[in-house]
Amino acid sequence: MRHADLLTLAQWLSPSFPVGGFAWSHGLESAIAANEVRGPDDLFAWLDGVLRHGSGRVDAVLLCAAMAPGADAVALHAEAEARAAGSERWAETLAQGGAFARTVSALGGEAVPELAMPVAVGVAARRLDLPPGLVAAQYLQAFAGNLVLASVRLIPLGQTDGQAVVARLSRVCEAVAQEAAVSRLEDVGGAAVLSDLAAMDHETKDVRLFRS
Template identity: 55%
Template sequence: MSAAPPGLLNLVQWLSPAFPTGGFAYSHGLEWAISAGEVRDGASVERWLADVLRFGAGRTDAILLAQALAAEADLDALTDIARALAPSAERLRETEDQGAGFAAATAALTGFDLAPRPLPVAVGQAARTLALPAPQVLALYLHAFAANLVSAAVRFVPLGQTEGQRVLAALHPLIDALALEAATATLDDLATSALRADLAAMQHETMDVRIFRT
């Protein structure tokens, strides 16, 4: 008898802030939005992250991850799609660098030969061995994605720790809904319209002083 399936604990470890993907160094363009005054408190952080999840990389990453979980998935094709969906150089670097770090660390733990891929495809590549329900994998991935950006906001807005946790908790229903949607979506459902977040990522590339890589 086990308190939690071993696969679930593995996934929680892989998606935790302690896992060496370097996620703490990326703000997904949020640093520029904060410096420009577009994001300045808990309410505006929550709105920004909800839009990124619902209309931007959150949803597209979840669909790519769901596709990568399938045993018959063409991971090379998904890698090409993930790269093509990156709207800027920094966004591409963000998903590729974290994906490479994730694959390397996971391979060292599991002994599996995992190729470096964009982050959602890399996670799917590894998580397909865990025999977990797809919605559960997607929800934990989206939660980790949101939590990393909340952490960036806590450090740079700055927000208090409690306010940051309130923002993250408020995103839970959206994360759950997106995970369920993405689990049954197809590649034809891929789309993004988080234009302000994409522009923020582009603007971040030209900032003179910054503390995050993206």
């Protein structure tokens, strides 16, 4: 494992990397408005479910599959689209994946096609001397961290409490990523029903801060 590659991955998944992650709440805005997520414990439980059973797990499996030599990125992209729970989830993964691909391509090296976010990251990460499980774990932590930042803006949740939630989720990210690294594409799937319903409910809101 090369330290330079680890730093490259950290740059790609940093909040400063221009993918527009700050604009999306992944349905959390609706969940918070419905009083289903009210504080750090609620937020941890919600994100734990998303990571273990919902889109977090799906993304991790697709990312690891995309890192395999000769993987069919177009087919994986179609799988990601099919797994999106609603139009906003679909827009979320495509918008961020497209922005990620354009930025990585502009930085030089082999161009990355515009694909759903986990597939685009997986394709780009083929050039890194890093194991898929590590890449997926870092991806999931960045995903969870972005949602925690959204929650800090939406509920009375301080920065320290938010970071405590991220820290608690680190083991979850690692466990889901390691499972994803040895999973087959046939294993992709999940059932974070409340999260999916919240995402669909968000589509009906007339006033909102986030795009999802």
